[in-house]
Amino acid sequence: IFPPELRFAFLKFFNRIFHLFSSYCYFDITEIDGVNTNELYNAVQLYLSSSVSIAGNRLSLTRAVNSSSITFGLSNNDSIVDTFNNVTVLWEHVVTQRQTQTFAWRPLPEEKRGFTLRIKKRDKALILSSYLDYIMERANEIRRKNQDRLLYTNSRGGSLDSRGHPWESVPFKHPSTFETLAMDPVKKQQIMDDLKDFAEGQMFYQKTGRAWKRGYLLYGPPGTGKSSMIAAMANHLGYDIYDLELTEVHSNSELRKLLMKTSSKSIIVIEDIDCSINLTNRKKNSNATTQRSYYDMETRLGTGSGEESGNGGNTITLSGLLNFTDGLWSCCGSERIFVFTTNHIDKLDPALLRSGRMDMHIHMSYCDFPSLKILLKNYLGYEEEDVDDDVLKEMERVVEKAEMTPADVSEALIKNRRDKDRAVRELLEDVKSRGDGNVKDGNVKDGKLRGQSGNLTELEILEEEEKRAIDSQNEEEDSDEEEIEVEDNICKD
Ligand SMILES: Nc1ncnc2c1ncn2[C@@H]1O[C@H](COP(=O)(O)OP(=O)(O)OP(=O)(O)O)[C@@H](O)[C@H]1O
Ligand SMILES: [Mg+2]
Secondary structure (H helix, E strand, C coil), X not given: CXXXXXXXXXXXXXXXXXXXXXXXXXXXXXXXXXCEECHHHHXXXXXXXXXXXXXXXXXXXXXXXXECCCEEEECCCCEEEEEECCEEEEEEEEEEECXXXXXXXXXXXXXXXXXXXXXXXXXXXXXXXXXXXXXXXXXXXXXXXXXXXXXXXXXXXXXXXXXXXXXXXXXXXXXXXXXXCCCCHHHHHXXXXXXXXXXXXXXXXXXXXXXXXXXXXXXXXXXXXXXXXXXXXXXXXXXXXXXXXXXXXXXHHHHHHHHHCCCCCEEEEECCHHHHCCCCHHHHHXXXXXXXXXXXXHHHHHHCCCCCCCCCCCCCCHHHHHHHHHCHHHHCCCCEEEEEEXXXXXXXXXXXXXXXXXXXXXXXXXXXXXXXXXXXXXHHCCCHHHCCHHHHHHHHHHHHHHCCCHHHHHXXXXXXXXXXXXXXXXXXXXHHHHHHHXXXXXXXXXXXXXXXXXXXXXXXXXXXXXXXHXXXXXXXXXXXXXXXXXHHHHHHC
């Protein structure tokens, strides 16, 4: 009977009166806000997914791309009660049919979805902003936990993909964890604590004015678990990994671009750093006129004039790399870990080893007795009491002298994993023959058995590193002098 305009005006008026006397206020969070997707809608959906799974009778289930877990969601027009800081709120998932569109730049979904949040008026000021912040934070956490982590690589050699990204990614599913990693338990705990402090240290880094990043240098012979350690770190923290192939990077500016395209909460890895960057570059690049001129370059890099000199911009330099890890550029983004690995720490440039560059130097050593016990447990399911006492004692006596890497031991155990007793027997024979052989050969270095180097104290390791660094620097200075002499001779000729 009433014309539609009048009906609409009446409803509006009625609504106003209702809201005036209602003790609640309502907030609509629509899926699409104008033409853009509303980030808050997705966040609320994820946030509620953690609480609806137990509460609801009828739920919607989804599995996102790149995720191996299923998320629960509120069904259409269903509601759920949530509490935050002792305040109770109600969430309703509202789904309505959208009117048919005549024309749109971007076709919109047929259904109009949104969440309505109902809060008591008196609680609004109390919680609204902190509640929404909390939801965003929790949603990010859940997203990270649900989503498979990614392993990125720059192996495309500087070219970009269709979205202008220099990194290519695959899902990262390495099973290595700190539990399966065979190494000294004390050292392992130190590393885990360090990672934990880092991940929870946002306030600390802000307070001390430091960029929120940390560097680890893993060194040791091949097969001692350096790559496994990186995977364990990523699994422990839930970070993505960027595996930087330095040989594919052609200039310092390309390196910088790659860094800019990494996300926070990630580990940036450069494996075999001694092989992937020719550290003698810096001499050529700096025209070899002065000794130690790479230090000048390091300072000059701030202005950008140090790069792309010498070889026509076709090589990256040590200073470019250092700038990448601890210059101004290293802190674009936050919460990032740099990991370098090398088999020969003595080949590294002292500038890389200098304190403050790599925060922690971790020596991955040959298999020692605690590591051996971890491997026995991993591969055979043997606890200490499952193995004969005499066998254990014998293993303890010779394992360090044998200089076997955890990879060697793993191989020996995998080979016979169906016959566990045989696996232990053969491993013992192997360890004994290598260990006793090494002692007979007089495999002694610096007054210590080499196999014991894994047991050096931190201080001793640092002293050793320093000595090597100074030696290599002296060598380098000598060779620089020689180079200059040769050049002089050429000039005279
Ligand atoms: N500490 C360890 N704990 C458990 N497994 C290990 C350990 N070290 C090595 N392994 C085993 O040996 C294999 C090779 O180890 P990994 O690739 O981590 O060695 P690496 O130190 O990175 O060697 P490289 O220097 O050649 O890169 C791994 O797949 C793993 O199964
Ligand atoms: Mg490796």
